[in-house]
Amino acid sequence: MAGFCMNRLFSLSKQASVTLSLRFNHSPAARHYDIIISGGGMVGFAMACSLGRNDRLKNQKILLLESSNYKELNLSEYNLRVCALNLNSKLLLESLGAWQHIVNARYSPVKKMQIWDACSDAAITFGKADLSEDIAWIVENDLIQDSLMKEVQHENQVDVQYQSKVIHYRLPKHADDSVHVTLEDGSHLTTDLIIGADGYNSGLRQAMKTQYITYDYNQMAVVATLRISESTENVTAWQKFLPSGPIALLPLSSSLSSLVWSTDKKSARDLLQLPPEIFIDRINQAVWNNEDMNYMAQNVSERLFQLLKVCRINSQEENETDTRQLPPSVVGIEGHQAAFPLSFGHSVKYVSPKAVLIGDAAHRVHPLAGQGVNLGFGDVAALSQVINEAIDNGSEAGNYLYLQKYQSNRQLINLTVMAAVHGLHLLYGTTSLPQVLLRSLGLTITDSLSSVKRLITQRASA
Template sequence: MDTQYVKWDYNQMGVVATLKLSEPTENIVAWQRFLPTGPIALLPLTNCLSSLVWSLPTTEAKRLLKVSEEEFVDSINNALWKVYPKDGVVESGMRALQQLLEGLSLQTGAVKQLQPSVSAIIEGSRAAFPLQFGHSVSYVQTGTVLVGDAAHRVHPLAGQGVNLGFGDVTVLVQLLAEAVINGAPLGDMTYLRKYETLRQRYNVPIMFAIDALHRLYKGTAAPIVLARSLGLQLTNAIPVIKKALIEHASGQIRNR
């Protein structure tokens, strides 16, 4: 297409695999833990199978692709369960917020479900891909339309890459249908440019927000850790904010 493509590497790879859990989970939920090396996430497939997405420095990711399945499983369980030293400043701040929330009756009182343990991986499911930020300045040309990862790439920590792609497809299909109804050819640039404008207005702010989250979670200084921990705790405690975020994250899939 000879169009500009803005990108930068995160110097990480996303290690993926299909995991067998040690025991079935009663409540099927997704798990994500932010580690010093990058987030590890388990996305449920069934009550005993999960899909792994583990963001790691490139050298470590390549190493884990070569180790035995037993060592790979041990590394996953260690990443899920390892207890790291806690900073006194962060702990004091979190206790103060906890007391404040209890005083305001904002705690949900929900019982916390522990993260699962992994017993094995599905043979042949282990792989990895480089993590990048990428965005095409133009999504369309005569006879050509970019959707999904061809148009944009984001860090998987927010789980929004596939949603952005679904949104592209939905808007494009709607506009192509409109073109057909109005008697225009499918490649009419008026409709294609409209697709490009609508999707870039939506995609770009979300992409930069995800990039900002990635940079925030890379920080290990106590003030940064405290700020993001307080933010997550407040988000979880305030129903209106929590519901809005959940609906935004899942709305695109639900509407399909």
């Protein structure tokens, strides 16, 4: 009897040990998704919309991980961060259903663009003289994202998980392995394709161990919503290249414009501390004064301008945007001013097996040409296309050969735009007479050639 009791006690003890072991050492199986998008934002949500609308993926599970919480759009005031969307970005948003939400809310078409040099007044203008054609669309960042979020909600195969911060990626070592993702709350996910839309500090890019080329401009972009004095139709985007960086006024409504003023960090911090009335005076001074004028360069540029004008008249060639206008005066500020740092960044690789980068995770560009989000939306369109090609050819969405095709396509376009923007920054960041003459003559000649300007506009929409 004693032996039976001892055996029984040992058996119960062993069961308890197994139970405790299962309770404390067992981890639940990781949830699996066919595709995970890490990072929301405008580009991440656009990618989710594009995949969710893809009939080729209708039986696949897609997850978007967004680290921030969901918040309702507030239209009581304008957001300080805006985008100058090009034609291809607008077409993408239309195809995703998001543009209709923007139209129902608010946006401002740009029908003319005027860019000039503080050191010579040499200028270039884009757009039809009769303002009959939209060449860009100014939309607030928050409104674009909110419109995409609304559309994602209608895609049944796309799950959105807010307040979900990724703390670790384990990328596959073998072709049959999955990508493993660990979230801050301790949960685990696996996927056959991870898309990194997690910004310029991308954790996925770091996990890919790719070289990241970066350049600090030592500048900040000061942004604000401004009231302008003119009551006429506000459809012109203005940009003046100052030696310290460009200042731009982008139309928001008939009486409001968005300020994007790139300048050195110290000057930017000083501007943020100014009371509204002095801040407004500084803006008007930057836009209107001639203190940086190089009169030798101005004289040469003006003579060339008049000569080219006579040549056009004699050849009966019409310059569609020959009329130059004076910029508006700023009379007030809505809300407050803010600033964000500027830098150049580019990932040497956009892809690795079952992993791909889009948007700021892959590249970051100076805002002087307004191409940042347009490049990101271009990534979305290009990646969607190669995923379609992979599936149509009987492969998987994350096939490495097709991902490499995406990389080749986008790096060719992105690097070309980024090099041009970086070059403009360097060219206009000096008051040296040879460079002032070079850029002044270049602007003047380009402005006289309508065919060249049309080509520039087309390339800017790529």
